[in-house]
Amino acid sequence: MNTTQRLALVTGANRGIGLEVSRQLARQGLHVILTSRDEGQGQQAADGLAADGLAASYLPLDVTDGQRIERLAALVQREYGRLDVLVNNAGVYLDEGVSIFAVDEATIRETMEVNFFGALLLTRALVPLMRANRYGRIVNVSSGYGSMHEMGGYTGAYKISKVALNAMTRIMADELRRDNIKVNTMNPGWVRTAMGGPHAPRSPAEAADTIVWLATLPNDGPTGGFFADRRPAMW
Numbered sequence: 001m002n003t004t005q006r007l008a009l010v011t012g013a014n015r016g017i018g019l020e021v022s023r024q025l026a027r028q029g030l031h032v033i034l035t036s037r038d039e040g041q042g043q044q045a046a047d048g049l050a051a052d053g054l055a056a057s058y059l060p061l062d063v064t065d066g067q068r069i070e071r072l073a074a075l076v077q078r079e080y081g082r083l084d085v086l087v088n089n090a091g092v093y094l095d096e097g098v099s100i101f102a103v104d105e106a107t108i109r110e111t112m113e114v115n116f117f118g119a120l121l122l123t124r125a126l127v128p129l130m131r132a133n134r135y136g137r138i139v140n141v142s143s144g145y146g147s148m149h150e151m152g153g154y155t156g157a158y159k160i161s162k163v164a165l166n167a168m169t170r171i172m173a174d175e176l177r178r179d180n181i182k183v184n185t186m187n188p189g190w191v192r193t194a195m196g197g198p199h200a201p202r203s204p205a206e207a208a209d210t211i212v213w214l215a216t217l218p219n220d221g222p223t224g225g226f227f228a229d230r231r232p233a234m235w
């Protein structure tokens with residue numbers, strides 16, 4: 001990696017939207033660190049991008065493992081000395097269609113651990129690297145289920161985790177505004193991945209487009225926003 005090349009880190013990058021975001025960021029000339037909890041799958045994904053001539057490497061990361069997050073941040077500091085882009089993409093969807101009165105507590109906690117605390121703790125660990133360079137682009141992969149304006153019943157654990165992620169986005173964006181670190185959240189739509197299933201109308205590439213756009217915003221671009229298809233979305 002050369003010293004001027006921007007460095008991006010993507011969570012849940014072994015498959016689905018995360019892998020496609022990694023590919024598109026690397027195609028734009030960034031060096032991408034793919035992370036995943038399964039080392040074999042993550043390394044294979046990074047090797048696949050590298051085989052296409054893209055700048056990609058792999059680091060293991062389960063976003064629910066606080067010690068691993070701290071070790072990863074120290075390693076990125078030591079090996080690269082910078083971080084320009086963070087995509088909080090890793091997510092679980094464990095309570096589809098289940099009533100808030102029926103979903104078990106362990107499922108609610110696990111959902112919050114991955115979808116909210118994972119993004120919170122990883123971002124807190126990595127922001128010092130961005131602050132040091134007075135540059136950063138953080139993209140949180142949320143969902144239409146994180147919109148309050150159309151909030152209805154069922155799938156409560158997932159919806160609440162994405163609402164929390166959206167609130168975190170606004171809070172962090174405000175606190176990081178003066179450091180030229182932009183924090184935005186987005187709804188990828190219903191996407192053909194393991195999570196979205198084979199009948200979803202959108203491809204991972206279509207979903208990745210807005211994420212990559214937010215990850216590469218110019219200095220006068222938006223921060224603290226919620227987007228879908230590159231346009232502001234209703235909170």
Ligand SMILES: NC(=O)c1ccc[n+]([C@@H]2O[C@H](COP(=O)([O-])OP(=O)(O)OC[C@H]3O[C@@H](n4cnc5c(N)ncnc54)[C@H](OP(=O)(O)O)[C@@H]3O)[C@@H](O)[C@H]2O)c1
Pocket residue numbers: 011012013014015016017018036037038061062063064088089090091092093114141142143144187188189190191192193194195196197200
């Ligand atoms: N697909 C859709 O229709 C849709 C709609 C709205 C929002 N989203 C959001 O888009 C994001 C990506 O989802 P996707 O559609 O690409 O689904 P996916 O194919 O199921 O991918 C989810 C990714 O998250 C990873 N992950 C789960 N728990 C993790 C943990 N503890 N630590 C690290 N990684 C973990 C998975 O890793 P493993 O392979 O190890 O399980 C996988 O790489 C999610 O945040 C999701 O909520 C998706």
